[in-house]
Amino acid sequence: MQYEKKSDGIRIIGKEDFNPEHILECGQIFRYKKNSLGEYVVYSKEYCAVIKEDNDGYFIKTKAVDYFVNFFDLQTDYSNIKKQLNNIAPYVNEAIESGHGIRILRGDLFEIIVSFIISANNNIKRIKLIIERLCERVGTNMGNYYAFPTMEQFFELDEKFFKEIGAGYRASYLASLKNEFDLILFNNFSAMSSDIARDNLIKIKGVGPKVADCILLFGLYKTDVFPVDVWMERVYYEQFGNVQLTRPQISKDLTNRFGCLSGYLQQYLFYHRAIKK
DNA sequence: GACCAGGGCGGCC
DNA sequence: GGCCGCCATGGT
Numbered sequence: 001m002q003y004e005k006k007s008d009g010i011r012i013i014g015k016e017d018f019n020p021e022h023i024l025e026c027g028q029i030f031r032y033k034k035n036s037l038g039e040y041v042v043y044s045k046e047y048c049a050v051i052k053e054d055n056d057g058y059f060i061k062t063k064a065v066d067y068f069v070n071f072f073d074l075q076t077d078y079s080n081i082k083k084q085l086n087n088i089a090p091y092v093n094e095a096i097e098s099g100h101g102i103r104i105l106r107g108d109l110f111e112i113i114v115s116f117i118i119s120a121n122n123n124i125k126r127i128k129l130i131i132e133r134l135c136e137r138v139g140t141n142m143g144n145y146y147a148f149p150t151m152e153q154f155f156e157l158d159e160k161f162f163k164e165i166g167a168g169y170r171a172s173y174l175a176s177l178k179n180e181f182d183l184i185l186f187n188n189f190s191a192m193s194s195d196i197a198r199d200n201l202i203k204i205k206g207v208g209p210k211v212a213d214c215i216l217l218f219g220l221y222k223t224d225v226f227p228v229d230v231w232m233e234r235v236y237y238e239q240f241g242n243v244q245l246t247r248p249q250i251s252k253d254l255t256n257r258f259g260c261l262s263g264y265l266q267q268y269l270f271y272h273r274a275i276k277k
Numbered sequence: 278g279a280c281c282a283g284g285g286c287g288g289c290c
Numbered sequence: 291g292g293c294c295g296c297c298a299t300g301g302t
Contacts, residue, residue, distance in 0.1 A: 027283055028283090083294085117285095118290075119282090119283050119284085120282095120283080120284040120285060121281095121282065121283090121284045121285075121297080121298095122282055122283080122284085122298095122300095123281075123282035123283085123299095123300080123301075124282080124283075125282090125300080125301070126282075126299065126300055126301075127282090127283085129299095130299090131298080157279040163298085166298080166299060166300080167298080167299090168297075168298030168299050169285095169286095169296090169297045169298050169299090170285090170297095170298080171298085173285085173286095203287090205286090206284090206285065206286090207285085208284060208285090208286085209285090210283070210284060210285085211283085211284070211285080214283070225295095227283070228280075228283090229282090230281090230283075230284085231283065232281095232283080246292080247284085270283070270290045271285080274283075279302105280301105280302085281300105281301085281302085282299100282300095283300095284297105285296105285297090286295105286296085286297090287294105287295095287296090288293105288294090288295090288296105289292105289293085289294085289295105290291105290292090290293085
């Protein structure tokens with residue numbers, strides 16, 4: 001897919017490998033909305049972008065051009081990924097067709113860690129609600145929106161605050177996150193294998209194997225992971241599985257089969273099974 | 278009003 | 291190591 005950097009945004013040429021609805025509504029990110037014109041607006045860290053559709057593609061209007069070139073993973077060839085995932089199984093072809101313009105976003109590590117601690121045993125609508133309240137209360141006012149809290153802003157907050165914004169029993173996990181400051185900031189996760197990085201992430205309170213895999217995929221861009229939640233467990237037994245396995249065992253089976261394509265495949269399947277239907 | 282949601286923790290064996 | 295009850299909250 002081709003794109004052009006402009007002074008006020010990014011021009012996306014073609015619609016096959018870039019679909020705002022599929023990218024944003026597939027549960028990898030929780031800070032987006034539709035504006036009065038029906039255009040998607042997406043927020044990451046302190047940045048913001050509006051996605052406008054035109055005849056032959058899209059225009060991502062933003063002041064942070066380089067940030068969103070990376071964020072939307074525009075250097076990766078998704079046609080090639082879809083080609084490699086083609087004809088694995090009829091259901092996989094179906095899923096890729098229904099989520100054809102999905103891209104794995106390169107989110108901010110800290111924002112992703114917080115977001116997916118909140119995501120545990122929760123639903124997407126309420127995850128969005130809690131994160132929205134978090135940003136409105138402590139994020140920097142950027143004019144017409146609020147930034148995600150910086151680590152410094154976030155670590156001032158206590159368990160009582162997190163309960164007030166509706167985090168429920170995850171409040172204590174969020175409040176104790178400041179104790180993992182060193183782990184988050186000074187670990188060179190990118191240089192680690194996914195297995196080693198996962199072992200480190202699981203040390204964080206509220207981060208188990210599934211949340212860790214989401215952090216690896218959406219916050220550290222490691223695609224050889226397969227996050228398995230209730231929906232992916234259903235897909236596994238409906239489409240792949242035979243014997244009864246734990247979720248980490250399902251994840252291991254699927255990463256063994258699909259390697260570095262795992263993260264992409266998982267996202268097509270999640271969108272198809274959990275969101276679209 | 279029960280059931281569910283991009284699960285994880287602590288106690289138990 | 292694996293299993294299991296419990297956990298807050300908002301939507302359906």
